[in-house]
Amino acid sequence: MKLGLLLKNAFRDSRRDRSKLVLFMSSIVLGVAALVAINSFNYNLVNDIDNQAKSLLGADLVFESNKPFQEDWIKVMDSIPAEKASEVALLSMAYLPQQSQSQFVRIKALGGGFPFYGKLLTEPENVDFQKEKTALVDDGMMLQYSAEIGDSIKLGQETFVIGGRLKNAFGSVDLGSGFAPTVYIGRESLAATELIQPGSLVDYSIFLKTADDFNPDEWRDSKRDDFRDNGMRIQTVEGQKENLQQAFSSLNNFLNLIALVSLLLACIGVASSVLIYVKNKVKSIAIFRCLGMNGNEAFLIYFIQIFVLSLVSVLIGAAIGSGIQMLLPIVFDSFLPYEVDMNMSWRAIGEGILVGSVITLLFALVPLIRIRNISPLRTLRSSYEEEQGKFDRLEWGIYALIILSIFGFLWSLTGNIKDAGMFTGGLLVAFGILFGVAKLITFIVRKFFPRNWNFIFRQGLSNLYRPNNQTRTLIVSIGLGTAILTTLFIIQGLILGNVGAMGAGNQANTILFGIETKQKDELAEITRNYDMPLMQETPIITMDLYGWKGKTKQEWLADTTRTARRWAINREARVSYADSISKNDKIIAGEYTSRVEPGDSVFVSLGESWARSLDVDLGDEIVWNVQGALIKTYVGSLREINFRSMDTRFFILFPLGVLEEAPQFHVLVTKTPDAETTAAYRNEVVQKFPNVSIIDLGSILVTLNDILSKLSYAIQFMAGFSILIGLIVLISSLFLSKYQRINESVLMRTLGAVKKQILRINMVEYGLLGALSSLTGIFIALLSSFLLVKFVFELEFAISWLPILVIFILVTLITILIGLANSREVVNKPPLEILRNNG
Template identity: 40%
Template sequence: MVDWKWSLLMAKRDLRKTGGRLILFVSAIVTGIAALVAVTSFGDNLSKDIDEQAKELLGADLSLEKNQPIEFPDLEDRAARRALEVNFASMVYFPKVGESRLTQVRALEGDFPFYGSLETLPAAGDGEFRKGGKRALVEKTLLAQFGASVGDRIKVGNVTLEIVGALQKVPGQNGITATVAPAVYIPMDQLEASGLVQYGSRVNYVHYFQFPEEFDLEALITEKKESWEEDKVRLETVQSQKESTGRSFQNLSNFLVLVAFIAVLLGCVGVGSAINVFVKEKLPSVAVLRCLGVRAKEIVFVYLVQIFIMGLFGSLLGATAGAFLQFLLPLVFSDFLPVEVTVQVSWRAVAMGTITGVLISVLFALIPLLKVRKVSPMMTLRPDDPAAGFGKDPLRWMVLLAILLFILGFSYYLLEEWDQTFWFTGFVVFAFGSLWLLAVGIMKAIRKFLPISLNYPVRQALSNLYRPNNQTVSLLATIGLGTAMIGTLFFIQDQLLDEVRFADKEDQPNMLFFDIQTHQVDSMKAVLAAEGLPVLQHVPIVTMGVAEVNGLTKQDNEELEEEERRSNSMYNREFRVTYRDTLIATEELTAGKLVPFGKSDSIFVSMEEGYAERNNVSLGDEVVFNVQGRPLTTYVGSFRKVNFRRVSTNFLVVFPDRVLDNAPKFHVLITRTKNDQESADLQNLIVRQFPNVSVVNLSMIVETLEDILGKISFVIQFMALFSILTGVLVLISSLLISKFQRIRENILLRTIGASRNTLLRINALEYLFLGGLAAGGGILLSVLAAFLLTRYVFEISFRMEWGPLALVFFLITLLTVILGWINSTSILKAKTMDILRT
């Protein structure tokens, strides 16, 4: 039995002497716990606000959307209020500056939104807009881009409208959406006059309904859902909007918590390493206690109580910091959020962070603490290594298993998906294991192969990497993993930006015109020719749906057994296809061949391989398309791999040339201009002569994507900062705690004649080697992680980017050297006689 009273008393007495140093040990977890509590609180508040603001996200109880005009007369009598929105992509021209921009035009009729409001500056702008007439509401980001203000005018198609309000908030729209597709609201009575809705135009009709509180909306959906699916009507309710938004941002919250959790793990590795040094310093005292008859488990309990107290202190401090830190997160993520996030303390998050910090501190401290059990009373007379045979200690392996189970369980608690949990846990284990093996391998290699011919400071610095109280393993694990996270971030960011950074190349198109009607094609080409610009691509696009697959209609498919049934998504989807007999730069034929029209009695189409695989389509399958009311029987003749991440005219289905010549269609023309000014002039010219034609400036698309990626990059860097900061704290605490051993070594060297400069060189070189190894190991991990992510997640080609990696390597190594040098100067201030007397 353990004498609890004696153990607690001893822990209290020893804590008075060593408590300050234990605070250094545990300070490493403060940052991680702060990040964990902050993002968990943020996630809890976000979920709560999504629940409370779900109606404002949709703006109605029910929305029904279709790409063709449709009426719902049976709902008008049941609904308390209704509204209609007709939205489409179109160019908006700013006469004040003579420039235009592709926007999302929304013609509105009715009092939508029924929940929330269209927030405008001035506040009276919404009321002015509701009066109808030639008035418009314009997204504030769009006004800022062109230096426009309320009172200015814009041209939408054939009509010129006065800007009566700057849109501050649109239901369900966040900052990123506003950047990509800024909204312009116009009254419904101006839609026809604009001339933008013509036969073949890509238009969405959205009907919004508000029902009385007692109305049974679920019963209505059950009654009408099948017929709406038949008519290809997309429905959205408050509940479905809440669930989809919640899922999207739950993934964000989970990612943030996992990043914070990694920071916690980094800190705990530092704690384990620091406790290892702490235990080594206590071994003589432990040996004395063993001589006095104190049992090993009682001594372990004494130090375990100290670790528990300090872990609790650090966790509470981190939780308090996290409660204040959460005030920053809504500002950091504001561009990604469609709701206003309230800030309040989540006691669940505080409790979880505190418990996590204490538990993980104790678990990681147990590994070095268990060595105390191996201390013999004879150690008071002769040096002994309590770690001898420690590798075979079953308790050690039980603790390691407990740590692994904790990581696995906590990851599953966050992710709620076993496959993601195993991948994340596997990565953590692999990363720590790789860095540990690197550290052990380096130490053994130096011990065995260190050349005696090296000059003394270099040889001494290298020897310090494996001598007692070295920090090689802990620094490689903590700084290395932090480096890996930052390196992976920079690597992936550059890879993604390089994928879209093609519009500035001389051999690539940079202007795309779409929604061109058939009768306008020749006129458009004439304008381009007059400007001396080539037509690089002319792409006709036909809209159609699927009626049958292998003789089975949607109804037939639903009557099949579940294992034989294919997804209804193929029947419900609206396809936009083109016709040609050749591949383009973003396509690669993977199976079958392109069969030109007339070479066979049948029509053979080419399908994107990923889409075909998801819908169980095989070569030779019969697919009957409904081409705007007329059936067209085809057969799958080939599969293509398509790079949809390139801004190009990519299609799921491609027909042979000439098959769809007589089908209703719209056209896309692509050209290349020499510079931005020529692009702007051409864009304005086209908008004035062809108001219905939309222009995409691919250079602007690239700038927009870079802006979005920059925001995402900032968010990831902000979270990765916690890991780096944790690593720095671990580095500082590790260096300080090894200070006492380094003092003895340096004093002995000074006693035998070593100069101050020599000692400084030894210490600087030691930390140079440590920082370089840690940064190098982390960069190797980042290269591997970036390769796997680019190959299997983003599915883009992998390219080595040496610039960002070299910068990360230099900064991490420099930081380690600076901190080590600062610590070395304080060590060298110690007086020789004071240490010798001790």
């Protein structure tokens, strides 16, 4: 048959049923819109990272270390033709005399013309904070304490005038500002503060603006390993781009996974709608066959209809997605390092159209290809189920293509074949569980039908396996949407619960560090005066790893066959000594030695993860450099460290009798009863001991809670696409199936069934569907959440059942309400009028 005739027949045949497929189109529109919006946002973000990476880094080359740079390495940096600036950053306490308030801050002492690209956002602009005794203070901190420009801020032993408000800490993302607000001062003013003491957490940076003919990336690649072996890092603009892209890649992959699930939900709706549509057209197809049309030609007529509808839906979805992307910077504003310029992304639109069209058509083909097998005899026998029981290689080939297309999309998204396989497998397991539950329910109801039950319940149950039922479609679509929503709530609740538990009960909530030995006793006395417990008083000694297993550190670094991880080798060791291990740690191998007598071998206890990374085991020799003195030790025990506790934790723990005379500083851990006590205690300590830093875990946990709540909101906003599409699939499936059920409802009305009975029958049916779908989705959510919590987040799996119960009730009620709304035409009008309108 000629193409023109096929097109004409397709157009004529669709005229009567076009309005019935509007909801079929809407699910595709939303699915593609989610995909295009998320990809557009990602591509614009990546494009802006490329454009603004230099401004975010502020230099062409950045050198970083947690120790002062040695003269030899400074000479290496000076050999580069470049303009130079430096920064010393440290965590310490600030005191505001006018407000009588103290705050844990990050002090950045800057010298030179940094930033070389971009600029600090300040109020007023271009504040010269590098002049003597002038500070630039974080705007949020000033607002919190009602500080004004011209007020004083005391840092260590020096008092500065606040010269301006800092609107952004250069090159940083806003997430950390709540933990330690930034204060800028001049590099030359740092010495007067006397804040750099043993135990101070200090980072050193040197910034270079190189000559135009110098290639920073080539130079970095040639020197990176040498710098890393000596505990230093090199950053370039290209490295900054990679870091920023990596920072947002996980979030983008998660959002794209949500978009893909949304699209798959839409495609389930497509397959369901097309199946119902084809069932409606069985007699028309049979008539076409009687008129001499073969099965493939009949198939093409309906394929053309679905293809055109799909294409129109995908194009509309792409257009809507391009508009929705404008909302995403608002939703993710708290997590972006800069303002993202949202432009039309033709790449995202093209990918959305391609992926949407391919997956939609593949799902639509599953019921469409059965048209080829419809016999002309169907003009007399309208049963459609006879064709469905036959094995069709082409149909199974389409199933394989669907799986391959999903895998291919995920592979292109993650760039990792293993991750793509795991995601695909997870989706298949979820679909398999939902589909299996649907099949099992229909089998059980059919096999063990309760014939002695009330008529209403019997009729509602029988609707689950009647010829035109939507049990499988609805359980899969509603169940998958419920699984996504429930998983998000469970993970959110677990993370927030673990964060809240950190400050609960007898957990410590205040840590003082940088305490000199001569200050220890007086600080303990101040703490007791506030009726606060001395939960820990821990000494800390800084040392370097000199060698192990008979080789020096440099020999191991030069050994290409070593298995030890570089991070473990180069990590600055901050160790402690005690007569016993923390109650939160657990010995998993060996025994802990509490004290060593002079002349005895020294056995240390190592954290299991660090020991594994250094590739050492019980009995292995490790040599340490403690301020120039070499100490030989042996691995005496391995510990599993509980990182969720608020106590101090150490990868390396010495016994008593070894390090008592070594240069050291101390940490004091306590618990304050309330915010007022915390403020008073902090102010007294800061005024008497300006070098001591106080970390208020309570305020940090509040900030962390706020960040996680914002992130949860952002993710739930995107997950809303899945939920909305699931509801549309539900509505469209019920709407389209209504036309199959009209004769049944009319027959019941004719036989005397009243409106109330029909509504109760529908309530039973949709209540069962909603309950079964939500329960299956919740089961999948519990399974996936357990795996995520145990193997990704490594948290305790203790969930709150109330939100899950609320989700179950809401999903069930929504399903019932939509089902009852769908039935109102049948119950509100006379049977004859309904037959005339739909006959």
